Every structure is written in C-alpha cells, then in structure tokens.
Amino acid sequence: MxxxxxxxxxxxxxxDVYSVKEKCEQHFQGKGEEISRTWREKQLEYCFLTQILQKYEPFDQLTEKALRASLAIHGTEGSEKECAELMKEYEQLxxxxxxxxxxxxxxxxxxxxxxxxxxxxxxxxxxxxxxxxxxxxxxxxxxxxxxxxxxxxxxxxxxxxxxxxxxxxxxxxxxxxxxxxxxxxxxxxxxxxxxxxxxxxxxxxxxxxxxxxxxxxx
Amino acid sequence: MxxxxxxxxxxxxxxDVYSVKEKCEQHFQGKGEEISRTWREKQLEYCFLTQILQKYEPFDQLTEKALRASLAIHGTEGSEKECAELMKEYEQLxxxxxxxxxxxxxxxxxxxxxxxxxxxxxxxxxxxxxxxxxxxxxxxxxxxxxxxxxxxxxxxxxxxxxxxxxxxxxxxxxxxxxxxxxxxxxxxxxxxxxxxxxxxxxxxxxxxxxxxxxxxxx
Missing domain, CATH: 3.40.50.1000 (HAD superfamily/HAD-like)
Known part of the structure; x- marks a missing residue:
C-alpha cells in the first residue's frame, strides 16, 4: 500500500455529534433527541448552502445559527447562556x-x-x-x-x-x-x-x- | 413598484411535489408517504452535492437516482418500468x-x-x-x-x-x-x-x- x-x-x-443530546435534554426536557438531530441537519444544510452561495461563514457561527434554527423548529428558544453552554458541548464530544x-x-x-x-x-x-x-x-x-x-x-x-x-x-x-x-x-x-x-x-x-x-x- | x-x-x-405520493402508494403500499418525502429530500441533496462537487448532472437523472435512493432507504426497490412510471409523474404534478x-x-x-x-x-x-x-x-x-x-x-x-x-x-x-x-x-x-x-x-x-x-x- x-x-x-x-x-x-x-x-x-x-x-459522536449526538453526544450533545444529553445536554439538550437537560435544557429542553423531552425534546433533547429531536433538537440535537435537527441541529446537526441544519448545521450541514447551512454549510452546504453558504458554500453554494459563495458566502462563507465560519463553522462555529453556522453551528450556533443551526442551534437557534433547531430550537425554533421545535417550538422553543434558548437564552444566550443556554446556547453558549450547548455550543461548548462541541468541544467535549x-x-x-x-x-x-x-x-x-x-x-x-x-x-x-x-x-x-x-x-x-x-x-x-x-x-x-x-x-x-x-x-x-x-x-x-x-x-x-x-x-x-x-x-x-x-x-x-x-x-x-x-x-x-x-x-x-x-x-x-x-x-x-x-x-x-x-x-x-x-x-x-x-x-x-x-x-x-x-x-x-x-x-x-x-x-x-x-x-x-x-x-x-x- | x-x-x-x-x-x-x-x-x-x-x-406540489408530494402529489407523487399517491402513485408511490399504489406501487409500494403503506410506504407512499415516506418514499415520496425521502425522494424529494434526496433530490435536493444530490442537486446541492453535484453543485458543490462541480459535477453537474441534469435534474431528471438526479431525480431518478434520488428515487432509487429513497426506495433503498425504505427497504425496497423498483423495476425499470415502475421507476419510469413514477418519473413520469413529475410531468403531471x-x-x-x-x-x-x-x-x-x-x-x-x-x-x-x-x-x-x-x-x-x-x-x-x-x-x-x-x-x-x-x-x-x-x-x-x-x-x-x-x-x-x-x-x-x-x-x-x-x-x-x-x-x-x-x-x-x-x-x-x-x-x-x-x-x-x-x-x-x-x-x-x-x-x-x-x-x-x-x-x-x-x-x-x-x-x-x-x-x-x-x-x-x-
């Protein structure tokens, strides 16, 4: 070879990106699994979209926007502090x-x-x-x-x-x-x-x- | 203005792209809704992906590949004739x-x-x-x-x-x-x-x- x-x-x-699921569950009870799943889907979607649009934004910013999108889709929202805490999980997957x-x-x-x-x-x-x-x-x-x-x-x-x-x-x-x-x-x-x-x-x-x-x- | x-x-x-759902249901009973949904998701995914890869393929070809992908994901497959019939639905949405x-x-x-x-x-x-x-x-x-x-x-x-x-x-x-x-x-x-x-x-x-x-x- x-x-x-x-x-x-x-x-x-x-x-494992779904290891954020437990933290999501702590903050948004009963919705941890679906929030973490949509978070990942939106993260990829935004990444592909900005690439096609030739409008680059760094992945940490897109990941935070994707989190906010996921929360909105699942009928909730997070405080600045909650979102920052969840984002921090990406450093501890x-x-x-x-x-x-x-x-x-x-x-x-x-x-x-x-x-x-x-x-x-x-x-x-x-x-x-x-x-x-x-x-x-x-x-x-x-x-x-x-x-x-x-x-x-x-x-x-x-x-x-x-x-x-x-x-x-x-x-x-x-x-x-x-x-x-x-x-x-x-x-x-x-x-x-x-x-x-x-x-x-x-x-x-x-x-x-x-x-x-x-x-x-x- | x-x-x-x-x-x-x-x-x-x-x-309405989901108007293919009924035809999918005729061919694949009990799975029409999920097959038509995944078909659309994969159609968009392949379209974005080939755009990013700079490997253009016409939309009818991608749509047919997306149909085959959806059928595989839902544990089934279609004959040439069935796929051609479902593709024909795109002309009759x-x-x-x-x-x-x-x-x-x-x-x-x-x-x-x-x-x-x-x-x-x-x-x-x-x-x-x-x-x-x-x-x-x-x-x-x-x-x-x-x-x-x-x-x-x-x-x-x-x-x-x-x-x-x-x-x-x-x-x-x-x-x-x-x-x-x-x-x-x-x-x-x-x-x-x-x-x-x-x-x-x-x-x-x-x-x-x-x-x-x-x-x-x-």
Missing amino acids: TIKAILFDAYGTLF SPFEETEEVLKQLKGKQTFIYSNGTRGMLEPLIENNGFQDLIGALSADEIRQYKPSPASYSYAMEKLGLDKTDILFVSSNQWDIAGASSFGFKTAWINRAREPVSALGFEPANIYSDLKGLLEEK | TIKAILFDAYGTLF SPFEETEEVLKQLKGKQTFIYSNGTRGMLEPLIENNGFQDLIGALSADEIRQYKPSPASYSYAMEKLGLDKTDILFVSSNQWDIAGASSFGFKTAWINRAREPVSALGFEPANIYSDLKGLLEEK
Whole structure:
C-alpha cells in the first residue's frame, strides 16, 4: 500500500455529534433527541448552502445559527447562556468506542483530522479527549472553502505536501466520501448507520462498519 | 413598484411535489408517504452535492437516482418500468389550489418559471396543466449551474435582459430564497408549511402563506 497519510473527518467519524443530546435534554426536557438531530441537519444544510452561495461563514457561527434554527423548529428558544453552554458541548464530544484504540494502532503513520470545524473548535476537542499525541488537525476554515468542494480537499493535499494517491480519506458522512472520491483521494466510508450506498455515485474504495476496519489497510 | 418580471420556482412553489405520493402508494403500499418525502429530500441533496462537487448532472437523472435512493432507504426497490412510471409523474404534478387563478391575474406581466428541472421536465408539466398561455419556462440546465448558485440567478437575469432590481423572485423553498436574496433579487417567500424564518440570514423581502399574497405586490 502506498498510503502516506490518513485524513479523518471529525464530526460523526471520530466523534459522536449526538453526544450533545444529553445536554439538550437537560435544557429542553423531552425534546433533547429531536433538537440535537435537527441541529446537526441544519448545521450541514447551512454549510452546504453558504458554500453554494459563495458566502462563507465560519463553522462555529453556522453551528450556533443551526442551534437557534433547531430550537425554533421545535417550538422553543434558548437564552444566550443556554446556547453558549450547548455550543461548548462541541468541544467535549465523545469519541466513538474504538476511536482511541484505532488511532493508537495507527501511530507512526501521518494522521490528521480534516474538518469543516474551525481550529478553535477542533483543538479543544482533541485536547479534552487527550488525543494531542495521536492526531493533528487541519481545518477547511483555513481556506474558507467547505468540504465537499474540490478546493477544500485540494487545500488539505497541498498542506500535507503529498499527491492525491498518497492520501486515504476517512469519513462516515456520505457527502464527504462523495467529495473526496470525486476529487481523487482513496476513500474509506465508515458506515456506522448501515445506510445503503449512495445512488449518486462517487463510491468509496472501502466500506467498514467502524474505524477498526482501517487496521486491515495498514 | 418597479418590478418588470416575476420568476417562479416550480417544484413546491407552483406545483406540489408530494402529489407523487399517491402513485408511490399504489406501487409500494403503506410506504407512499415516506418514499415520496425521502425522494424529494434526496433530490435536493444530490442537486446541492453535484453543485458543490462541480459535477453537474441534469435534474431528471438526479431525480431518478434520488428515487432509487429513497426506495433503498425504505427497504425496497423498483423495476425499470415502475421507476419510469413514477418519473413520469413529475410531468403531471398537481398545481396548488390557487396557482392557476394567481397566474391568470398576473397576466400582462412577464412571468417565467425558473427551475432546476430540465426543459424536458418543465414543458410537459406546463402543457399537462394547460398553463402554456400563462407562463414561460427557463431552466438552470441551460447553464448547468443549479440554484441556489449565484451563476444560476445571473443566467436568468441575463436571459430576461433585465437588471436585478427589475425582478421579483418567488419560491416556497428557503434555500432558493436565500440564494435569490443573496444574489440581489427582490424575493417573496411562499411559506406554505409555516416554517420559522431561516436563522442563516438572506431573508425575503416579503412572506406570504400562499401565492395569492403576490397580488398585493401588483
């Protein structure tokens, strides 16, 4: 295998975005699950929309707007303090069960997070989970072009100083796999939710049910 | 008022995309509603995704892929013949209750559909509803740049030979309103589903619960 570096998506791939659910439930009883789900949907929608509109806004701002949208959709609203507290949860997301062990086993390889999240979101998340010796961080915010745009993947490639074919890109998000495959990276889709393969095309090279599958690629 | 032309989105604005629900129900009993809903969600997702990936595919192809995706998600699949029959429904969507009357009252103004749908989808839809004397059709397919990209709205403007400020853009889709407002059109959001205003910004100039509101703008 000629892979020289592995790029990981953060949200949904290494870290569970639905781990904010409990905090949502504390603030908005009986609605925690649906608020956290719509929050994530709106976060992605706003990210795609600003990319298409060519009106970039940083991911932390979009995430906060998405939270407010979700609260409104579910017939509630949050104080400044509540929203700030919920936003803080994004720095403390839980990793998936196997994340740490897999990153440890991949030590010695070049591994980086490549996320739409800003450095200001990613660095505390890595530190709070004690992963600073296991993985580095690159953010699409540095080029202000969101994944899954070709410009975003191109930036990551140039930053690593490698060729497309040197890089394995890992994500549990099908839109991210579509973008990375279409750009020319080798891709591994972590299909945690057992979704059907996208009918759009741009398929992954490999599909695994969790990150442990990557150890076969070593 | 200085408006010289009114551009209408088609799907969800003049015509009800969920009118395919009954046909879905005939083919896939007990699942018609959820299949038609996911079909629409995937249609939009694929459209946004190919726009971001810069991998344009015509809307009829994306719509058929979206149908196959929806069927797979709901644990079923369709024969070639069934899918072709369901696709044919897109040429026979029902208009909303007030659509025809409002278009009649706007006669004398320049009115056009401006849709992501191809001409091959829009023209039969207009004819099957007997609207050929009421409204013209422009398609983003002509420039192979989907709404809500700035390039798509710019194309429509140039095609009409008018300035931004001469054009009122009407849609029930918030992403379309965001795109058109951000581009610089005057916009009217037909908020049929009584959704909260988007937290993203790019707000419409006016909000109406159905198309009849436009008659106030005359």
